Structures are given as structure tokens and as C-alpha cells.
Amino acid sequence: MLNCSWAQFRLGFSEIDSQVKLPLKDVRDGDQPVNNRQHIGRGFYVSVTTGFKCVDFRKFYMPYGQTEIRSTRKGIALRLAEWDQMKKVMELIDGAYPTLANALPCYLAYDHQNQLAALDCRECHPFTIE
Numbered sequence: 001m002l003n004c005s006w007a008q009f010r011l012g013f014s015e016i017d018s019q020v021k022l023p024l025k026d027v028r029d030g031d032q033p034v035n036n037r038q039h040i041g042r043g044f045y046v047s048v049t050t051g052f053k054c055v056d057f058r059k060f061y062m063p064y065g066q067t068e069i070r071s072t073r074k075g076i077a078l079r080l081a082e083w084d085q086m087k088k089v090m091e092l093i094d095g096a097y098p099t100l101a102n103a104l105p106c107y108l109a110y111d112h113q114n115q116l117a118a119l120d121c122r123e124c125h126p127f128t129i130e
């Protein structure tokens, strides 16, 4: 399951990085609103938001009877300089663990071509009520 979250994060990495890098001034100053939240499996999301000078890795939950997810305190916010360091660490991880570097997210697996099986996946749909 960790492989799947890592794979989802790696696939969405360039978009997250572009949100951080290209409009860096926008993320910092709010000239152009940036509000990007990517699901990386189970209840975890990575987000970049104007006004918050960080990349936020955080677990979310669905309050009972609600339709909007909410953030928990479980997570970490990397400052933009720490994000640059994280990118270097990711290269080291990819080099040291090729299996992890080449992992594919579960939504690309054969069983996800069946809609019911895909909807049953807790990695992709963590807030579905059974």
C-alpha cells in the first residue's frame, strides 16, 4: 500500500512541483491564486495553496454525515526550501529502491478496469461508506 501512495505521489509530483516552482511568486504573494490538492492514496493529500508558503502532506477524514473532507493534525508542511531538499531525497530513494521507483498506482491495475472493483478500493476511495 505504501508503494501505491508513493507511486501516486510520484505521478502527481511534476504538477505539485510546477505549482510550487513556476508561480512561486504567486504561491508566496497571492498574485494569482493557487489551490492544488492531490490525492495520493487512502486519506492522504498533498496540497499547495496561496498564502501558505509550504507543500502540505496531510491526512484527511470524512466527518460522519458530511460530504466535505476535513484535514487532521496528522501531516507535515514542508517549507519551499525543504521541498527542494525533498526532491533531492526522492532521487536518492528512487536510486536506492528501484522497485519503489517503478511502482504503479493501484488505479492503473487490471482490477480497476472493473468499476465495482475500483470503487471497492480503499486506496482510491477511502471515504466510501459500505
Ligand SMILES: [Zn+2]
Residues within 6 Å of the ligand: 106, 107, 112, 118, 121, 122, 123, 124, 125
Ligand atoms: Zn485503487
